[in-house]
Amino acid sequence: DVAVRPPFGKHPRLAIYGLLEARLQRADLMILGGLNEGVWPGGDPFDPWIPPAIRRRLGLPETERAIGLAAHDFTAAAAAPHVLLTRARRDASAPTVASRVWLRLLAFAGDHAEWETGLPVLAAALDARETEAPAERPRPSPPAAERPKQISVTQVDRLLIDPYSFYAEKMLRLRPLDPLDADLSAAERGTIVHAVIETLVGAGTLHDPAAREAAIDDAIAAHADQPLVAALWRPRIVRMLDWVAELMAARTAEGWGAVRSEVSGEFVFSGVTLKGKADIVQAGPEGLLVADFKTGAVPRQARLADGLASQLGLLAWLAEEGALDGPASRVVEVAYWKLSGGREAGKETTSARHYKAVWSDLPAFVDVCRAAFREAVGEYLAGSRPFEAKVKPEYAVHLQDYDHLARLAEWWGRK
Numbered sequence: 001d002v003a004v005r006p007p008f009g010k011h012p013r014l015a016i017y018g019l020l021e022a023r024l025q026r027a028d029l030m031i032l033g034g035l036n037e038g039v040w041p042g043g044d045p046f047d048p049w050i051p052p053a054i055r056r057r058l059g060l061p062e063t064e065r066a067i068g069l070a071a072h073d074f075t076a077a078a079a080a081p082h083v084l085l086t087r088a089r090r091d092a093s094a095p096t097v098a099s100r101v102w103l104r105l106l107a108f109a110g111d112h113a114e115w116e117t118g119l120p121v122l123a124a125a126l127d128a129r130e131t132e133a134p135a136e137r138p139r140p141s142p143p144a145a146e147r148p149k150q151i152s153v154t155q156v157d158r159l160l161i162d163p164y165s166f167y168a169e170k171m172l173r174l175r176p177l178d179p180l181d182a183d184l185s186a187a188e189r190g191t192i193v194h195a196v197i198e199t200l201v202g203a204g205t206l207h208d209p210a211a212r213e214a215a216i217d218d219a220i221a222a223h224a225d226q227p228l229v230a231a232l233w234r235p236r237i238v239r240m241l242d243w244v245a246e247l248m249a250a251r252t253a254e255g256w257g258a259v260r261s262e263v264s265g266e267f268v269f270s271g272v273t274l275k276g277k278a279d280i281v282q283a284g285p286e287g288l289l290v291a292d293f294k295t296g297a298v299p300r301q302a303r304l305a306d307g308l309a310s311q312l313g314l315l316a317w318l319a320e321e322g323a324l325d326g327p328a329s330r331v332v333e334v335a336y337w338k339l340s341g342g343r344e345a346g347k348e349t350t351s352a353r354h355y356k357a358v359w360s361d362l363p364a365f366v367d368v369c370r371a372a373f374r375e376a377v378g379e380y381l382a383g384s385r386p387f388e389a390k391v392k393p394e395y396a397v398h399l400q401d402y403d404h405l406a407r408l409a410e411w412w413g414r415k
Contacts, residue, residue, distance in 0.1 A: 015027070041100070184226060216234055256284045257284065308372065316331040335349060
């Protein structure tokens, strides 16, 4: 018995030969490809050891013999009944030069040469595909019963600015993966600063050097594998603490009372729970101060006026409703405490002195923020409006984690 096996890995009607193989084969149609100078024939052979004159004296074949063999191979293959001669006008980097064989044939054919114009069309058809319409702006619209019924004061703006990113995180529960071996970012620094101040203010040891060192050590212990945290961030955190201590001392001298940090609260509206945490709450002679630490940029006045930086306003609302871990109290001042630890260790942006166009009437500002929350609830969380991507793109520059999921590049800018 003789085992007969099919030639796996080979096309039944197509064979690709080298020059030596092609001498021994015949086919219904021969395609002679690569007729570019340097390919067929190859580049001029060069012998770095024996010059041409010495080769001749030694009786060795000349290097040009390889070019003659390539021409012979061409002649043998081109004598087939049906032949296609092809070349690439351009390679990966630059235009190509036609082979001397190609040019010689054109010279002999003269005006009788006829070009095959259908082949480029057939070649393009091999790569053609059906027209694919680009993706549309995503507009998922889950049933009202499946929409989140809890939101934090820091998420209200995001829901109104880029509802799709809120949907992807809160409903699809997708989170960006942290890069491998990434350096600590400003977000981690903010977490460390918040933890240190919460510990010291809560214990009343903000002015105690030993307590400061212990609190900083505890906060950065989780990042012991990155020594730059201790080397570079510790001095900045110390300067931040000095600035906060001086500011609190100045406020105490003005008649402000006890300070509480990381004060949590929640409030239910139309079946949706609003949760919040104030970094600083301080009682004064006429009411409360609600302050928020910022290790990054402070929101601009225009965004505050549009109700799209509503965190402080919503925290003030919770305090006035008695939902901020204490009795209902009037809020007379809101402030951002920007902590950098640099040459300017900190800066206070307060409704008492800044952003007069927005904060001069603090109750009106709280009303704007409350209206933004009610819009978020009525339209999205308890309503039926789709979670469309980039509803307010002018404020969505910093919200980019889910742009690839929304296929932003396919529909952004299209009418």
